[in-house]
Amino acid sequence: MALMSVEEAIGLVTAEVSALGTEDVPVAAAAGRVLARDLLARRTQPPADMSAMDGYAVRGADIAETPARLAVIGESAAGRPFAGPVGLGEAVRIFTGAVVPEGADTVVIQENTARDGAIVTTTAPTATLRNVRLKGCDFTAGTPGLVAGRRLTGRDIMLAAAMDHPTLPVARRPRVALMQTGDELVLPGQGTGKDSEIVVSNAFGLAALARRAGAEVTDLGLIGDDLAAIRARVAHALSGAFDLVVSSGGASVGDHDLMGPALRAEGVDLSVHKIALRPGKPLMFGSRGGVRVLGLPGNPVSSHVCAMVFLVPLVRALQGDAAPGPLAAPARLAVDVPANDARRDFMRARLERHADGSARVTPFASQDSAMLSVLAAADCLLIRPPFAPAGKAGDPCEIIPFDD
Numbered sequence: 442m443a444l445m446s447v448e449e450a451i452g453l454v455t456a457e458v459s460a461l462g463t464e465d466v467p468v469a470a471a472a473g474r475v476l477a478r479d480l481l482a483r484r485t486q487p488p489a490d491m492s493a494m495d496g497y498a499v500r501g502a503d504i505a506e507t508p509a510r511l512a513v514i515g516e517s518a519a520g521r522p523f524a525g526p527v528g529l530g531e532a533v534r535i536f537t538g539a540v541v542p543e544g545a546d547t548v549v550i551q552e553n554t555a556r557d558g559a560i561v562t563t564t565a566p567t568a569t570l571r572n573v574r575l576k577g578c579d580f581t582a583g584t585p586g587l588v589a590g591r592r593l594t595g596r597d598i599m600l601a602a603a604m605d606h607p608t609l610p611v612a613r614r615p616r617v618a619l620m621q622t623g624d625e626l627v628l629p630g631q632g633t634g635k636d637s638e639i640v641v642s643n644a645f646g647l648a649a650l651a652r653r654a655g656a657e658v659t660d661l662g663l664i665g666d667d668l669a670a671i672r673a674r675v676a677h678a679l680s681g682a683f684d685l686v687v688s689s690g691g692a693s694v695g696d697h698d699l700m701g702p703a704l705r706a707e708g709v710d711l712s713v714h715k716i717a718l719r720p721g722k723p724l725m726f727g728s729r730g731g732v733r734v735l736g737l738p739g740n741p742v743s744s745h746v747c748a749m750v751f752l753v754p755l756v757r758a759l760q761g762d763a764a765p766g767p768l769a770a771p772a773r774l775a776v777d778v779p780a781n782d783a784r785r786d787f788m789r790a791r792l793e794r795h796a797d798g799s800a801r802v803t804p805f806a807s808q809d810s811a812m813l814s815v816l817a818a819a820d821c822l823l824i825r826p827p828f829a830p831a832g833k834a835g836d837p838c839e840i841i842p843f844d845d
């Protein structure tokens with residue numbers, strides 16, 4: 442079987458994928474969710490010309506000369522505006538966030554004034570319009586503040602709230618089911634101490650990645666290498682309660698690699714690929730009805746790297762995310778690296794800040810696809826493209842940072 446490129450495989454997995462549906466959530470709960478519709482401002486901000494400082498609201502022309510003596514005729518505080526206009530030779534005591542009264546166009550900060558009873562005298566010049574936030578300088582009613590497909594940050598929901606949205610329309614969370622196969626697998630703390638046992642790890646990482654990408658995750662547990670048992674669990678996973686079924690293990694070509702046969706037997710239109718990627722060559726992808734199925738390799742590091750490359754973008758695409766990733770970032774090599782072969786390499790690596798400010802990346806000496814101690818110690822994946830020539834320390838490169 443010819444190797445499929447990583448780009449082609451990502452295209453295959455995310456092709457014709459769109460958001461599953463929309464729900465309204467309180468703005469306070471919307472960070473991390475994907476915005477389903479463009480969000481228009483429901484008000485103008487600031488709603489009027491507002492003072493940016495504590496001081497005196499004046500007519501700029503009145504204070505062209507310093508000192509200028511003005512009669513203080515009232516006060517404008519945040520939430521308690523001054524009712525009347527400011528006339529020639531007059532000033533209004535004003536505080537930060539207060540409406541600038543009609544007639545005034547400038548705020549003199551109190552540090553640049555001297556107050557004597559009802560008279561205020563300027564002690565330094567202030568340019569006209571200084572210290573005033575003009576009406577609508579942030580946003581105006583009816584203009585789009587946030588665009589559909591955006592994964593909302595804490596900063597975005599601040600803007601949404603200020604635009605007067607108590608709830609936000611977001612993509613519903615994809616419901617993801619996880620399955621792990623292998624006769625050797627036992628849950629943490631539940632082994633009998635036999636050397637042939639392996640304590641499961643994959644689903645913990647897959648669940649963490651999928652949840653961070655916005656999914657609602659259900660772990661359907663361990664399944665032995667038994668076709669009937671795998672088929673029964675697959676049938677349950679495909680029964681309509683989930684949008685995406687993710688398996689780990691049994692994806693390769695061994696006699697006990699039964700996930701593919703079980704998925705096919707349950708009517709999944711499945712394609713099995715060898716991807717030009719390391720770690721994690723075997724990958725299965727298919728669907729039955731509206732339910733998608735992603736079969737990841739069993740080796741723990743491979744399952745995690747493949748999840749970063751395929752599962753996370755798929756979960757994001759299922760929410761209409763305009764940038765489903767995976768998103769690479771620029772860095773520089775901290776050490777020399779050898780030429781690469783045909784498989785795109787995602788090397789477990791560590792980042793350090795170089796004296797010149799650039800991020801310098803060092804791959805770990807061991808890149809075994811079963812070594813979780815190395816995966817946990819890494820803080821990024823160094824991407825080595827297919828057939829990349831040998832690289833020298835200082836050469837530009839690309840990484841995918843771990844953001845969890």
Ligand SMILES: Nc1nc2c(c(=O)[nH]1)N[C@H]1C(S)=C(S)[C@@H](COP(=O)(O)OP(=O)(O)OC[C@H]3O[C@@H](n4cnc5c(N)ncnc54)[C@H](O)[C@@H]3O)O[C@H]1N2
Nearest residue numbers: 621639641642643690691692693698721722738739740743
């Ligand atoms: N003749 C060939 N053999 C293999 C090939 C190949 O192309 N030809 N590919 C290798 C590659 S690459 C990988 S990756 C593995 C993937 O195989 P499977 O997806 O079938 O995975 P398993 O055989 O079930 O398990 C592999 C390994 O990982 C451990 N494992 C499995 N599930 C879990 C889990 N949930 N938590 C922790 N560890 C798990 C399992 O015990 C095995 O040690 O195939 C190669 N072979």
Ligand code: MOO
Nearest residue numbers: 720721722743810
């Ligand atoms: O997919 Mo494998 O990770 O090269 O062991």
